[in-house]
Amino acid sequence: MEQKWGVTDIPSSLGFETNVPLAELTSFRIGGPARFVLRPRSYDNIRSAIEFASSVDMPVALLGKGTNILASDAGFRGLVIRFDTPLHDPVYSDNTVVACCGTSLTQLARETVRHGLSGLERLCGIPGTVGGACAMNAGAYGGEIKQVLRRIRLLRNGKDEWVDVQDDDLGYRKSAFTFPDAIALEAEFALKPDDGSASETMQTCMQKRRDKQPLELPSAGSTFKRPEGHFAGALIEQCGLKGYTIGGAQVSVKHAGFVVNIGSADEHDVSALIAHIQETVKRMTGVSLEPEIKRI
Ligand SMILES: Cc1cc2nc3c(=O)[nH]c(=O)nc-3n(C[C@H](O)[C@H](O)[C@H](O)COP(=O)(O)OP(=O)(O)OC[C@H]3O[C@@H](n4cnc5c(N)ncnc54)[C@H](O)[C@@H]3O)c2cc1C
Structure with a gap:
């Protein structure tokens, strides 16, 4: 073959x-x-x-x-x-912006704030693309793609078309606009005029990331989804797993919700560590952790 x-x-x-x-x-x-x-x-x-x-x-x-x-x-x-290269610049009209899905979400958030628009500032610092954010319904610090995504251009079932976003298309870290169901090509965001606080909110969110997240080491962000009524990082820490290491994969000593690559981790190390965390947290707290990261 x-x-x-x-x-x-x-x-x-x-x-x-x-x-x-x-x-x-x-x-x-x-x-x-x-x-x-x-x-x-x-x-x-x-x-x-x-x-x-x-x-x-x-x-x-x-x-x-x-x-x-x-x-x-x-x-x-x-x-x-x-698909991580913008194929064109964002296009503004009134309070909406249309961006190529290969655009960096952080760059788009910064640019919309410079344009006097509010809605994406809390998502600044999420290191993916606009398409990845729509596919994951990315969110942080009270902001979420779902709050602002109005229309999306999809390559789906051989058709290339704009669709209006429906309420049930996006949920907590899930979306109807994820490969292989669809390839998101462009996204239209409905924003609001900045009331003067967007830039400061953006800086505050970025600072929280720098303070709390292990940005100095390779990772895929939060390893697990937030279990209802809990925080994954707090549960993992409570179980004494902060710093727990298998091969080159480690539960971050800075934020237990992140598995980090401390040098030579391979997929096997990370998978074994994820399984160990899930088993330990379930045994000690009764809570099941579901991975947020996707696999290829
Ligand atoms: C340090 C760090 C901090 C992070 N913080 C956050 C956070 O605060 N909040 C949060 O939600 N996430 C966070 N993440 C996770 C990640 O950045 C987000 O999930 C992001 O939206 C993924 O975008 P991406 O372009 O990297 O997508 P990828 O990781 O490349 O892909 C993710 C999924 O989306 C699909 N996909 C990608 N592009 C498209 C497209 N155009 N059309 C259809 N499907 C597509 C892929 O097939 C895959 O299934 C963090 C990650 C890191 C490393």
Whole structure:
């Protein structure tokens, strides 16, 4: 089967790179080689790549900035589309902004505040793309993508269309706009005129991140979803697991809700640590922890 994926069989117009380590494409710095990687240059480029992959039965994975991902040590035998480049500048009209899903969420949040708009300032500092944020319904410090996302342009079931966002499309760290169900191409946010507090709120949220999160070490952010009525980090700390280490994977000593890569972690180390945390927290507190990070 893989025979038909020889490099010479891939139309050069698609612009695939070959054998790119996923460790270079993910914030955890973990993962073996992806057979093919596309950094799209246009929306058409994404569509053509998907059509080509499907015509040769090539599995496809989609990444934004790879900041919520644990990639396999074995890599990915197929095509990884890394959609983390803005294909155009954000377009403003009244209090709305339309952004390419490859845009950095933090850059967009900063820019909207500079434009005198409020709504994204609490999300500044989340290190992913606009598309990744829509796919995860990213949120922080009382802000959430769901509060401001009004319309989204999707490549779904072979169609490229704008859809209005419905209330039940987005929930806590889940969304109807996640690959493989859909590829989010552009997003329209309905913001409000800044009442003068957006910049300070943004700075405060960024400072909280610097104070509380282990930003100096590779990670994929919060390892677990927040269990109802609890905080994952507090439960993990309460169970004495802060600093617990398997291979190169460690429960952060700064924030127990983060598993960090202290140098040479592989997927196996992280998976073993996640399983150990889940088992210990369940045994000692009765609470089940569900991973927030996604796997390739
Ligand atoms: C230090 C740190 C702090 C973090 N803090 C927060 C936080 O405060 N709040 C929070 O919510 N998250 C946080 N995260 C997690 C992560 O940044 C978010 O989930 C982010 O939204 C993921 O965006 P991404 O572009 O990196 O997506 P990826 O990690 O590349 O992908 C995540 C998922 O989204 C899918 N996806 C990506 N782009 C698209 C697209 N265009 N269309 C359809 N599906 C897509 C992928 O297939 C995958 O399933 C943090 C991570 C780190 C490392």
